[in-house]
Structures are given as structure tokens and as C-alpha cells.
């Protein structure tokens with residue numbers, strides 16, 4: 001969802017000006033939203049589980065920011081992005097992807 005994208009943009013912008021407190025705040029927000037989504041019973045189990053995964057990584061990202069470890073933050077940003085795109089690849093856009101591959 002668009003709020004997740006906004007959070008990732010905010011985290012990257014804050015990382016690039018070494019504002020670790022802001023990185024941690026936004027990562028907390030990302031984790032909080034993921035936690036909420038992962039409890040929504042009407043969503044398929046796989047979608048809930050994968051949002052739970054985002055929560056775990058966002059929590060680690062916040063911890064890395066609180067520790068002031070910029071390299072670890074950058075690595076966790078990448079790990080979050082891999083989780084976003086693997087879900088979009090396998091669940092969200094699976095049909096569209098098949099069409100692209102058949103062209």
C-alpha cells in the first residue's frame with residue numbers, strides 16, 4: 001500500500017542525512033502498520049504471514065537505527081525491499097507477470 005512506500009522513502013531520506021532518530025520513528029510506524037495488517041482475519045493467511053515478516057525486519061531496522069549503525073540500516077532497508085517486492089512478485093502481480101513473460 002502507498003503508506004508503506006511513503007515510509008520507505010522517508011527512511012531512505014532520513015538515512016541520507018544521518019537522522020537515525022527519524023529512521024527509527026518511521027521504522028516503528030512501518031512495523032506498527034504491518035502488525036495491524038497481519039491481524040486482519042479477512043486477509044489470506046499468506047498475506048498476513050508476509051506482513052508479519054515485514055514487521056520483524058522493520059523492528060530490526062529500528063533497532064539498527066537506534067544503535068546508530070548506518071550500514072546495518074542500509075542492509076535492513078534492502079531486506080525490507082526484498083520482502084515487499086517478493087510479495088508483489090508472487091502474490092500481488094503474479095497474473096500480470098505471467099502475461100509479461102509470455103510476450
Ligand code: HEC
Nearest residue numbers: 001002004005008046047050051054080083084087088092
Ligand atoms: C503480503 C504481501 C505484500 C507485502 C509484504 C507488501 N505488499 Fe504492497 N501490496 C500488496 C498487495 C496485494 C497490493 C494491492 C492491494 C490493493 O490493491 O488494495 C499492494 C499494493 C501496494 C502499492 C500500490 C498502492 C496501493 O495502495 O495499492 C504500493 C506502493 C505498495 N504495495 C508498496 C509496498 C511496500 C513499499 C511494501 C514493503 C514495505 C509492500 N508493499 C509490502 C501486497 C504486499
